[in-house]
Amino acid sequence: MKQMKVEGGHKLSGTITISGAKNSAVALIPASILSDEPVKISNIPNISDIDAINEILNYLGAKVTRSEDYMEIDASQIENKEIPQNISTKLRASYYFMSALLGKYKKVEMYFPGGCSIGARPIDQTLKAFELLGAKVVEEDNKYTITAEKLKGANIYLDMPSVGATVNAMLVAVKSEGITTIDNAAKEPEIVSVATFLNQMGARITGAGTSTIKITGVEHLHGCFTEVIPDRIEAGTYLIAGALIGDQLTIQNMIPAHIEALTNKLSEMGYPLTIKRDSITISAIDNKKPVHIKTLGYPGFATDLQQPITALLTQCDGKSILEETIYENRFKNIPYLNQMGADIVIDGQKIVINGKTPLKGSSVTATDLRAGACMILAALIAEGTTTITAIEHVLRGYENIVEKLKSVGAKIDLEEI
Numbered sequence: 001m002k003q004m005k006v007e008g009g010h011k012l013s014g015t016i017t018i019s020g021a022k023n024s025a026v027a028l029i030p031a032s033i034l035s036d037e038p039v040k041i042s043n044i045p046n047i048s049d050i051d052a053i054n055e056i057l058n059y060l061g062a063k064v065t066r067s068e069d070y071m072e073i074d075a076s077q078i079e080n081k082e083i084p085q086n087i088s089t090k091l092r093a094s095y096y097f098m099s100a101l102l103g104k105y106k107k108v109e110m111y112f113p114g115g116c117s118i119g120a121r122p123i124d125q126t127l128k129a130f131e132l133l134g135a136k137v138v139e140e141d142n143k144y145t146i147t148a149e150k151l152k153g154a155n156i157y158l159d160m161p162s163v164g165a166t167v168n169a170m171l172v173a174v175k176s177e178g179i180t181t182i183d184n185a186a187k188e189p190e191i192v193s194v195a196t197f198l199n200q201m202g203a204r205i206t207g208a209g210t211s212t213i214k215i216t217g218v219e220h221l222h223g224c225f226t227e228v229i230p231d232r233i234e235a236g237t238y239l240i241a242g243a244l245i246g247d248q249l250t251i252q253n254m255i256p257a258h259i260e261a262l263t264n265k266l267s268e269m270g271y272p273l274t275i276k277r278d279s280i281t282i283s284a285i286d287n288k289k290p291v292h293i294k295t296l297g298y299p300g301f302a303t304d305l306q307q308p309i310t311a312l313l314t315q316c317d318g319k320s321i322l323e324e325t326i327y328e329n330r331f332k333n334i335p336y337l338n339q340m341g342a343d344i345v346i347d348g349q350k351i352v353i354n355g356k357t358p359l360k361g362s363s364v365t366a367t368d369l370r371a372g373a374c375m376i377l378a379a380l381i382a383e384g385t386t387t388i389t390a391i392e393h394v395l396r397g398y399e400n401i402v403e404k405l406k407s408v409g410a411k412i413d414l415e416e417i
Contacts, residue, residue, distance in 0.1 A: 002395075004388040004402070006379035007411035008361060011284075013247040014408040018235045018254045019045040019399040020069065020228030024193045026093035027167050028228060029053050030100045031194055033062065033075035034175065035201050037223030040072045044228055045399040048392070052090035056083060056097055083110035085142070091396070092164070095123060098144065099168035102135060103175035106148045125165035129156050133172050133180065153178030153217055161186040161211070161297045167194055173215040174203040182213040188298040189258050193229050200224035232258035233304045234398060235280075237373050239263075240308050241405070242282035243271060244315065244381050249408060252279040261301040262309070265291050269316060290318035290355065295325050307333050307370040311377035313353040314342040320353040333371035336364040340378055340386070361386040366393045373398065380410060389417070 366372025
């Protein structure tokens, strides 16, 4: 068990380099097992979610070479066996193995995936896609057995533009006979990343990044090389840190277009931003204007940045309103922010943030990955020292977060407890 201690009030200046995207890497790695030949993936972040994904690969018998930010995966001789609950529940993205194995072998057995407790995260749209493509789904005691005599292309309409369901439908459709169309597909950059990787292996996918994706099935996928895109949520989190207490803090190795919903809100608050091709520079300002934020699928405001930006909204002059439309249980950070001195009221799926309020160091808990990021951001500006327990949630998704923040001036440490 680990906890984090943060001493507030220290300006952040210098440069933070963004790592590969967690949400891209955890989809690309399972997708690699569809290839009949070795594949190579670079810019993989060193986070615990990747360790959990790697554990499943090793369990299935894939040959994996991993060094620094690089992986070579040879899944040509894997054994398609039941993925047990003790490893499937370590992360949400384990269900990408469900679709990759179904596509490759027309059969998969595994338990319901895990992940942060941020509300209901059903996989009904994924299962709907499997069934439309010709699979039979049997669920018993949280275990899924999914089989297909033949996988055949279909027209799939997603009731909501789910990233997970879109990826899962693509992974099965690339090995299905005929043409599959996914309507109301998610448009996130991670979708484009997966589609690009599959096309590099020989798949035939068009429309990724739009609401309609078309896939023509193929029999064989070959080896290739791909690179994980920069993590837009990590970039956004550190940009918010710069907005809170930055002094010419530069976030580099990022794609500014991926976080335009955030930079637009920062501009509304009054921040001048220096945006270049692969970096943004920001400094803290006084007299920040309150804003209204509503989370939406990409290119809207990302739900994964909703909790982090709440720390910044406590420092705006006036009433801000934040509406969460994706997950119904993503306000677990609010009691801890209020404990630190914030004035936030939860109203159903909205929160009202009355600012500006000074924050004081306290003992708080990282209830999930992005809630933990919020607590770190709040701690950076709080008077005194904040202790954050259950910090393992944050280490799932932010590579070298302590080292990166220390390098720009933060007083922050991890401790064993």
